[in-house]
Amino acid sequence: MLKPRKTHHYIRQALKNDCLRAAVGKATDLxxxxxxxxxxxxxxxxxxxxxxxxxxxxxxxxxxxxxMTFEARCIANGINVHWxxxxxxxxxxxxxxxxQKKVKKIVKSKSLTTEEIELNPALEKAGLETWxxxxxxxxxxxxxxxxxxxxxxxxxxxxxxxxRLFEKKLGIEYTDNPNELLQVARQRLRExxxxxxxxISGVNFAAVExxxxxxxENEANAHLSISIPKIHVAIMGLEKLxxxxxxxxxxxxxxxxxxxxxxxxxxxxxxxGPQQHLMEExxxxxxxxxxxxxxxxxxxxxxxxxTLFCIRCGACLNICPVFRQVGGHAYGWAYMGPIGATxxxxxxxxxxxxxxxxxxxxxxxxFDNCPMRIQIPKHLLTLRNRIAxxxxxxxxxxxxxxxxxxxxxxPRLYRFITGLAAIVQQxxxxxxxxxxxxxxxxxxxxxxxxxxxxxxxxxxxxxxxxGR
Amino acid sequence: xxxxEQILGRLKAISMTDPISTYDDGLKHRLDAAxxxxxxxxxxxxxxxxxxxxxxxxGEFYSAASVEEAAEIVGRIAHSSDYNAIxxxxxxxxxxxxxxxxxxxxxxxxxxxxxRSEVLADIHCSMVEAHWGVAETASLAFPYIHAVSTQxxxxxxxxxxxxxxxxxxxxxxxxxxxxxxxxxxxxxLVTGPxxxxxxxxxxILGAHGPKRLIVILLD
Ligand code: SF4
Numbered sequence: 001m002l003k004p005r006k007t008h009h010y011i012r013q014a015l016k017n018d019c020l021r022a023a024v025g026k027a028t029d030l031x032x033x034x035x036x037x038x039x040x041x042x043x044x045x046x047x048x049x050x051x052x053x054x055x056x057x058x059x060x061x062x063x064x065x066x067x068m069t070f071e072a073r074c075i076a077n078g079i080n081v082h083w084x085x086x087x088x089x090x091x092x093x094x095x096x097x098x099x100q101k102k103v104k105k106i107v108k109s110k111s112l113t114t115e116e117i118e119l120n121p122a123l124e125k126a127g128l129e130t131w132x133x134x135x136x137x138x139x140x141x142x143x144x145x146x147x148x149x150x151x152x153x154x155x156x157x158x159x160x161x162x163x164r165l166f167e168k169k170l171g172i173e174y175t176d177n178p179n180e181l182l183q184v185a186r187q188r189l190r191e192x193x194x195x196x197x198x199x200i201s202g203v204n205f206a207a208v209e210x211x212x213x214x215x216x217e218n219e220a221n222a223h224l225s226i227s228i229p230k231i232h233v234a235i236m237g238l239e240k241l242x243x244x245x246x247x248x249x250x251x252x253x254x255x256x257x258x259x260x261x262x263x264x265x266x267x268x269x270x271x272x273g274p275q276q277h278l279m280e281e282x283x284x285x286x287x288x289x290x291x292x293x294x295x296x297x298x299x300x301x302x303x304x305x306x307t308l309f310c311i312r313c314g315a316c317l318n319i320c321p322v323f324r325q326v327g328g329h330a331y332g333w334a335y336m337g338p339i340g341a342t343x344x345x346x347x348x349x350x351x352x353x354x355x356x357x358x359x360x361x362x363x364x365x366x367f368d369n370c371p372m373r374i375q376i377p378k379h380l381l382t383l384r385n386r387i388a389x390x391x392x393x394x395x396x397x398x399x400x401x402x403x404x405x406x407x408x409x410x411p412r413l414y415r416f417i418t419g420l421a422a423i424v425q426q427x428x429x430x431x432x433x434x435x436x437x438x439x440x441x442x443x444x445x446x447x448x449x450x451x452x453x454x455x456x457x458x459x460x461x462x463x464x465x466x467g468r
Numbered sequence: 469x470x471x472x473e474q475i476l477g478r479l480k481a482i483s484m485t486d487p488i489s490t491y492d493d494g495l496k497h498r499l500d501a502a503x504x505x506x507x508x509x510x511x512x513x514x515x516x517x518x519x520x521x522x523x524x525x526x527g528e529f530y531s532a533a534s535v536e537e538a539a540e541i542v543g544r545i546a547h548s549s550d551y552n553a554i555x556x557x558x559x560x561x562x563x564x565x566x567x568x569x570x571x572x573x574x575x576x577x578x579x580x581x582x583x584r585s586e587v588l589a590d591i592h593c594s595m596v597e598a599h600w601g602v603a604e605t606a607s608l609a610f611p612y613i614h615a616v617s618t619q620x621x622x623x624x625x626x627x628x629x630x631x632x633x634x635x636x637x638x639x640x641x642x643x644x645x646x647x648x649x650x651x652x653x654x655x656x657l658v659t660g661p662x663x664x665x666x667x668x669x670x671x672i673l674g675a676h677g678p679k680r681l682i683v684i685l686l687d
Contacts, residue, residue, distance in 0.1 A: 027669045044502035051499055054491040064479035077653070083472040135675060136666035152666065159668050178667040186676060193676075194585055212653045220622050220662040220677025227618055228585050238475065245652045249640035250499075263521065264605035264640070264659040267677075272653030275612055280581035281619065282612075292471070296478040 004332040004344045007355040014326040020156055024327045027155050028318040034261025035315060035369070042257075052250050053373045056309040059208060059241045063299055066208050066241050067290070073211025077273035080287045087117035090291050094119065094200070094233055095126045097287060101231055103128060103197040107189075109215065109222035110134035110153070111202025112312055113235050113291060115146060115334035116347070119200075131192045133221035138185055142169045148328030150314040150335070151259045156327055189221070199225035199283070203236035204311070205251060209244035212272035213288065216255065216265045223269055232283035234271070238295050239308035245270065251311065254371035258313035294347045303382055307342045309372045316366035316376060322359050331356060338366035338376045345383050354392040357383040415454075422449035500641065507603065507638035514603040514636050515685055521606035525660030526673055528682040535561065538684050539568035542595065542628055545682060546573050549626060551593040557620045559597035561630045561686060566595065578616045585619055594620035594627050598658075600646060601631040601683070604639040607659040608683070611651035618656055626680040629658075633687050 014020060039045050059066050071081050084090035098106070106128055108114065120141070123130045132141040136153035140146065142165055147153030154162065163176035172184055201222055205214040213234055215222045226232050242251060248270075256262045275282030299305045317323045317337030328336040333353075335343045341360055345353030357380045360366075366376040387393060388401075407414040425434065425448040433445045446452075469477070508514060519529040532538035542565055546554060553574040556566040566575045579587040588594075598608035608629055610618060621627055637643050644652060662677030673679050 023668070030669050043506075044499055047495055047499040047502065050491070050495055054495075057491075063482070064476050067476065067479065083470070083475055085471040085474060089471060133676065134666070135664045139666065152669070154666055159670075162667055178670045179672050181667060182664065182672050182675065186674070189676065190589065194589060210649060210653050218663050219675035221675070223618070223622050223656060224676055227622070245649075246644050249644050252640055260665070262525070262659075264525075264607050264657075266525075266659050266661070266663055268607075268655075268657035270652060270655040270657075275654055279612055279615060279617055281584060281617055290475075292475045292478075296475055296482075299479065300482040 004348055004353045004356055005351075007330065007332050007359070010330040010332055011326050011359075014330045017327075019158065020327050021325060023158060024155060024324055027149075027152055028324055031152075031261050031314075031318045032369075035257050035318075038257035038261065038263060042253075048250060048254055049371055049373045052254055052371065053309065055243055055247050055250065056372065059243045060239065060299065060305070060308065063238070063241075063296075066243075067238060070206060070208040070211060070241060071290075073209070074273075074288060075211075077211045078286065079211065079273050080285065082287060082289045084289055084291045084293070086293050087291075090117045090235060090289050090293070091119055091122040093289055094235070095122055095128075097231075097233065098123070098126065098128055098198060101198070101285075103231065105129045105131075105192065105196045106198045106200055107131050107133050107192050107196040107221075107225045107229065108137075108200045109202070109217060109225045110137050111200070111235060112147075112150060112334055113202050113237055114200065116237075116293065117235070117291065119235075131189065131196075133189050133193070133225055134217070134219060135182060135185055135221075138189065139165065142166070146329070146334065148336070149317060150312050150337070152314070156329065193221075193224045193228050196225075196229045198231045198233060199229040200233045200235070201225055203234050203240050203288075204255075205242045205248060206236055206240045207243070207245040207248065208241055209246075210272060212245060212270055213240075214245075214248065215269045215271065216252075216267070217269070218260065218262075218266040220267060223267055226269060226271065227275075227282045230283060231285045231287070232271075232274075233287045233289065235289040235291060237308075238290050238292055239299070255311055255313055258311075258315040258369070258371045298346050304342070304346065304379055306374055307339070307346060307376075307379055309374055310339050310343075311372060312339075313371060315369040315371065319365040319369045321361055321363065321365075326359070331359065338380070339370075339374070342376060342379045342383060345387065350383075350387050350390050351392050354387050357387065418448065418452070425449045503639060503641055511633055511636060514638060515633065517603040518601060518606055518636060518683075518685070521604060522660065522681075522683055525606060526663070526671075527606060527660045528680065529685070530682065531685045531687075533687050535564045535686070536568060538630065538686050539565045541684055543569050543572050545626070545628065546593060549593070551626070553591060553593070554628075555588060555591050555594040555620045555624065557594065557596045557616050559599075559614065559630075561632060562595050562597040565630065578620070584617060585623065588617075588619045588623040591620075591623070592625045594624035596620055596627060596629050598629050598631045598683075599635065599651075600643055601636045601685075602638075602640055602643050603636055605659055606683070607640065607643075607657050609643055609647070610656050610658065611647065612654040612656075613650055621656070621658060622662075622677045624678055625674065626682065627661075627678040628682045628684065630684050630686055633685055636685070 139154040148156040159176045167174040203213045323337040341356040344356035600609040661681040662675045664675040
């Protein structure tokens, strides 16, 4: 797994990669356009956003009660419920379960929570043959990397990259035809579906009233991972609750357009217990791992708990000018883009995640596009404040801000210093800017002798006075 | 204390403090009325919407006035794709149609559970009966309590779904109002053939499930 504290390094790498930027730009443009078309067709879209936000607040207002009811209903439905304080405990529960049931092969469907807890390395270390079955995740698994987008895991790779990867890792003849590449994956994975002992999935929504959970997908791999192996394990963050399945249509109605620009996802699987007694197929055992991993602390934080309303649709990534430049790996963790920039310090701590909230221009497009109406810019500012207050910023930033704030409250001194800087600027040969190593690597430093905000403002005031 | 107690203990301390958002109680009513109001009442026009939505997700739509006509359509589809066998996971309608195609197609019932996935993995065409259809999204609802197996929906390359016209609802909200708690708890909703756009956002059908989804709307 990448490390958020190395963000600067990842960003430098990403900015050097023109192919990455082109791939991210192309994919996100299309997703933004398709989403917007569907939103335009839905005159009550804003009401929908308000309503799903309200449903989430309602169910998380009293999380202890909601989770206890959900657990009791799940147990009544025959689902085995496990609780995990953190990533290590969640991994151990699943590894132990696999050992206890003598599992050899596991098929997994796409789950960001399993990325968060770094499940795959733990399963492999325990000697369990584990296959990602979502095509994008399968590609990323073969590559030995992590997903670069919440809903498009292999966004950073072109078809030529994937062709070369399949040639090297699967020993097939090189092809960059997407359909042929899919057929290879389909054939290989079909064999694994039919012989797997355990299926693992994430959870999109967990309905309190019914004690059932929902897994949404387009490829049919999640359904096959759930219905063929004899044991199914689902893992969910404790914030995935919704009040009831009768509220699900509202969430489905906002999720598919925001995630994939579709009116509806291809498959919505609702699992309310082992299905053996209904059809003699499907899992004999269903296990559900409820993960905290810092979420209860976030819920306790009134100003930031709304970040847990996220349904991982990726719409804020697609519209974000920063994400579109640097892609997903630059954030250094399982969650990326504007929502990742808030979740990284919340889950990993202010020190480890100190750079992430600054990966935003605060333009507000993420809020406008978020189906859950999460006020991401506001949360980013809250986190920036906390990081600054905790002293986790770089020394040069701290000193710079101290000097600036000292000058800002002394207008005369401010004018004098900037005037002096303008004179010094003109003494620099060849019209060069002030040296500012690091800062100017990817952007320009404004000239001190240019017409700054103050003089422009004064000019416009003078004009207004003159016009009266 | 185990993990459960620790987590719930922490959550208990924060319960009921600081309600997160204020909410206008009339909003849900307004929203439901707007959602309902965007659909016609008559079933003919709903069928048209369903057909358009299905085609938009690369599904294929047929309408049949009788079981005989539906059987003829099934026969034609099988013939044009060189299928000589079909697996049927039926309700009454699918079974009735299956009875009428036996001279051109080998009709296979759902195999025993132990061999089910192995057998079905080699069969190219299946016929299933949807419990409900949703016009807005062209989704089909299959509650498990009415199904013998869901594997024919996923393992075959071509899936023919039979939907009775009087089982067509306007939108997803209406569907969940019609489902009983037991039906909605174990359910799969299917919208179009299986798909992926994981390689350069290029849409390819038949990712891990069917490449073709054909819906026959039956009067
Ligand atoms: S923050 Fe909003 S837009 Fe971003 S992934 Fe979460 S739900 Fe989607």
